[in-house]
Amino acid sequence: MPPELVVLSLVVVTALLFDFTNGFHDTGNAMATSIATGALKPKVAVALSAILNLVGAFLSVEVALTVTNAVVNIQDADGAPRPELIDDGGQALLLIVLAGLVGAILWNLLTWLFGLPSSSSHALFGGLIGATIAGLGPAGVKWVGDGTKLDGVVGKVILPALMSPAIAIAVAAVGTWLIYKITNNVAAKYRDTGFRWGQIGSASLVSLAHGTNDAQKTMGVITLALIATGSWTDLHQVPFWVKLCCALAIALGTYIGGWRIIRTLGKGLVEISAPQGMAAESSSAAVILASSHLGFALSTTHVATGSILGSGIGKRGAKVNWGVAGRMLMAWGITLPAAGAMGALTWLIGHLVGGLLGPIVIFLILVALSAWMYVHSRRQPVDHNNVNDEWVEGVTNRILPEPVEVGAKVRSKL
Structure with a gap:
C-alpha cells in the first residue's frame, strides 16, 4: 500500500475517534438537565440523544464545507488543498x-477525566x-480573514465563543423568568410534571441540533484528507460513506454517555428544576440551529452551559455554584492554546521521526x-x-453527616 494511503487511513480512523469523543463529551449538553430532573432515565436519555444525533448529522453540510478553511491556510479559496502541501x-x-486531531482528542479526554464541559469544537x-x-x-493560520465577512480565528472561533x-444566558434567563411568571398560580408538582414532558421534546431538539453542527466538523476534515490524496475531487459535496461513518461515530459516542460531564452540568452547576431545564434546552436548540443555518461552527458546550447558567439566573432564589462555573470558564479560556500546544508537539514528533513511521508513532x-x-x-x-447523586465538591474537606434511622424517619448525626 502506498505510504500516503496508510497515512490517509490513520487520519480517517483518528478523525472518527475524535467524532466519538465529541459525542460522549457533549452528551450532557442535551441531556444533563433532563437526567437531573428525572424527566428521562439516564440510559433512555443517552439512547434518545444518540438516535437524534445520528439523524441530525444528515440534515446539513454547511458547517462541513467551512470548518477547515475558516481558520487555517491549507486550502485555496475554492477549498482545494494548497499545491505545495500535496506535492x-x-x-x-x-x-x-493528523497532529491536529490528536491534539483535539487528548484535550477532550483530559477535560472529560476532570468532568469539565469544555468545547470539542x-x-x-x-x-x-x-x-x-x-x-x-x-x-499558515487565517487569523482575521480578508475583512469582507466574519472569518478566521477571530470571526469563526473567538467572537462566537x-x-x-452570552446570548444563551440572556435567552434562558428571560425564558425561565417568563415560565415562572406565567405558571405562578400553578401548583409546583403539576408544573414540574408538565415541564418534565416538555423537557423530553426540548432535549431531543438539542440533540438533533448537535448532530447538524458537530458531526459536520469531522466530515469536513476527512473530506479534506481525501481530496489531498486524490481520493475525492468534488469540493462542494461530502462522500456519503463519510457522512454515514461520522454520524455513526458521534451517535455511538453519545450512547456511551460522558457521565462525568453530565454529572457536572446536571448536578454541579445549578440546582435545576424541570421548568428551568426546559428553558435551558429550548434556548440551546434555538442558538445552535441558527448557527448551523448560518454556517457558524460554534461550541455547543458553550451554548448549553450558558443556557443552564441563564436558567439559574432567571429563577429567583436559585442556587448557582459559581466555583464550578469559574473552573469551566478557565477550561474554556485555555482550550484553544492547550489543544494548540498538543497539536504542535504532536506535529514536531511526527516530523522529527519522519517518513511513514512519524504518523504511526x-x-x-x-x-x-x-x-x-x-x-x-x-x-x-x-x-x-x-x-444523579447529590453533588459534593471534590476539593472540600467537609465530612457529610451519617444518616441515622429513627422510627420511620431518617435523620443526620450532627
Whole structure:
C-alpha cells in the first residue's frame, strides 16, 4: 500500500475517534438537565440523544464545507488543498491534520477525566491551528480573514465563543423568568410534571441540533484528507460513506454517555428544576440551529452551559455554584492554546521521526495516552448508576453527616 494511503487511513480512523469523543463529551449538553430532573432515565436519555444525533448529522453540510478553511491556510479559496502541501502525495497536509486531531482528542479526554464541559469544537480548531503553526509558521493560520465577512480565528472561533454563551444566558434567563411568571398560580408538582414532558421534546431538539453542527466538523476534515490524496475531487459535496461513518461515530459516542460531564452540568452547576431545564434546552436548540443555518461552527458546550447558567439566573432564589462555573470558564479560556500546544508537539514528533513511521508513532502515542486516561478514570467511576447523586465538591474537606434511622424517619448525626 502506498505510504500516503496508510497515512490517509490513520487520519480517517483518528478523525472518527475524535467524532466519538465529541459525542460522549457533549452528551450532557442535551441531556444533563433532563437526567437531573428525572424527566428521562439516564440510559433512555443517552439512547434518545444518540438516535437524534445520528439523524441530525444528515440534515446539513454547511458547517462541513467551512470548518477547515475558516481558520487555517491549507486550502485555496475554492477549498482545494494548497499545491505545495500535496506535492508528496498529500503527506505534508495529512501530517498537519493528523497532529491536529490528536491534539483535539487528548484535550477532550483530559477535560472529560476532570468532568469539565469544555468545547470539542475549540479543541479541534486549537489542534489544527497548533499543528499548522508548527508545520507552516504563523502565516499558515487565517487569523482575521480578508475583512469582507466574519472569518478566521477571530470571526469563526473567538467572537462566537464570546457571543454565543452570552446570548444563551440572556435567552434562558428571560425564558425561565417568563415560565415562572406565567405558571405562578400553578401548583409546583403539576408544573414540574408538565415541564418534565416538555423537557423530553426540548432535549431531543438539542440533540438533533448537535448532530447538524458537530458531526459536520469531522466530515469536513476527512473530506479534506481525501481530496489531498486524490481520493475525492468534488469540493462542494461530502462522500456519503463519510457522512454515514461520522454520524455513526458521534451517535455511538453519545450512547456511551460522558457521565462525568453530565454529572457536572446536571448536578454541579445549578440546582435545576424541570421548568428551568426546559428553558435551558429550548434556548440551546434555538442558538445552535441558527448557527448551523448560518454556517457558524460554534461550541455547543458553550451554548448549553450558558443556557443552564441563564436558567439559574432567571429563577429567583436559585442556587448557582459559581466555583464550578469559574473552573469551566478557565477550561474554556485555555482550550484553544492547550489543544494548540498538543497539536504542535504532536506535529514536531511526527516530523522529527519522519517518513511513514512519524504518523504511526503519533497514532500509537494517542492510543497509549487514551488508554492511560481511561484506566485512571476507573478509580472514581461515574456512570448511569450514580450520575444523579447529590453533588459534593471534590476539593472540600467537609465530612457529610451519617444518616441515622429513627422510627420511620431518617435523620443526620450532627
